[in-house]
Amino acid sequence: MTTPLTPGAAKKSLGQHFLFDPDILKRAALAAGPVEGRLVIEVGPGPGGLTRALLENGAAKVIAIERDDRFAEALGRWPEVAGGRLEVVAGDALEMDYEALVRSAGVDGPAMIVANLPYNVGTPLLVKWLKAGSWRGEMALMFQLEVAQRICAQPGENHYGRLAVLTQAAMRARLAFRVPAGAFRPPPVESGVVALAPLAAAEAFDDLEAIETVAAAAFGQRRKMLRASLKQLEAVGKPRAAELLEVAGIDPERRPETLSQGEFRALARAWRG
Ligand code: SAM
Numbered sequence: 001m002t003t004p005l006t007p008g009a010a011k012k013s014l015g016q017h018f019l020f021d022p023d024i025l026k027r028a029a030l031a032a033g034p035v036e037g038r039l040v041i042e043v044g045p046g047p048g049g050l051t052r053a054l055l056e057n058g059a060a061k062v063i064a065i066e067r068d069d070r071f072a073e074a075l076g077r078w079p080e081v082a083g084g085r086l087e088v089v090a091g092d093a094l095e096m097d098y099e100a101l102v103r104s105a106g107v108d109g110p111a112m113i114v115a116n117l118p119y120n121v122g123t124p125l126l127v128k129w130l131k132a133g134s135w136r137g138e139m140a141l142m143f144q145l146e147v148a149q150r151i152c153a154q155p156g157e158n159h160y161g162r163l164a165v166l167t168q169a170a171m172r173a174r175l176a177f178r179v180p181a182g183a184f185r186p187p188p189v190e191s192g193v194v195a196l197a198p199l200a201a202a203e204a205f206d207d208l209e210a211i212e213t214v215a216a217a218a219f220g221q222r223r224k225m226l227r228a229s230l231k232q233l234e235a236v237g238k239p240r241a242a243e244l245l246e247v248a249g250i251d252p253e254r255r256p257e258t259l260s261q262g263e264f265r266a267l268a269r270a271w272r273g
Helices: 022-030 049-056 069-075 097-102 122-131 147-151 162-170 207-221 226-233 241-248 259-270
Strands: 039-045 061-066 086-090 111-116 137-145 170-181 191-198
Touching: 022 049, 022 111, 022 137, 022 170, 039 049, 039 097, 049 111, 049 122, 069 086, 111 122, 122 137, 122 147, 122 162, 137 147, 137 170, 147 162, 147 170, 147 191, 162 170, 162 207, 162 259, 207 226, 207 259, 226 241, 241 259
Parallel strands: 039 061, 039 111, 061 086, 111 137
Antiparallel strands: 137 191, 170 191
């Protein structure tokens, strides 16, 4: 059962660009690994193409969070709701208490998150989920290609910046595949699916707030040397930029795009003191 959608019905304000190609939907559903037997959270199911792919590929339960009541109501009539494999939550994904949703799902976590994200809230949702607790497992998320590249970028690459540093402090990220604009209705820009896997506890950085703060300062003025850009972190009770760099063992004349994940972690630790 699918949800009818007339071509003009997509709401731009909600970032609505729908996918109907079953091959692309299946690849997106499985990009972070098998969903069989898993609890999956989907944000923005819309007419339900990805939701259908998740259910058909054996997800134990899908919790679908949708802000557009037209879709939430239609999905609420799918037979899987009565059967307990689909729970539709009408509301804003930015405001959800995910931990409570997972706790009450009746299926063991951690939950996977699989979504073709609305472009206007994709990055804030990713940041929220990166900082989440142990309820959150692997994620397969579709973004505009440029955002997908910013998440996966490595030092020295054009798109390397605060989003890559923060993401890779918590998860292993890879661009799973690209989706051409023409695959969507209405067509947006080229998109990409990012597959994210949580780092093992011993590899993950435990102070995401600190690494986010130092990366934001460093890349806030990305053409400047670190000894200049990190000055904005100087505050009462905090080391001066030069001391920070010395403690972290980093040449003050370097620029932020040359720093590795390990060096950002060292800076974050030095800043935290
Ligand atoms: N999953 C569908 C697909 O792939 O065809 C639709 C994806 S569309 C890019 C984004 C969906 O997110 C839309 O259905 C939109 O209504 C919904 N949405 C937008 N903002 C939202 C929010 N803050 N919380 C929950 N859903 C939201």
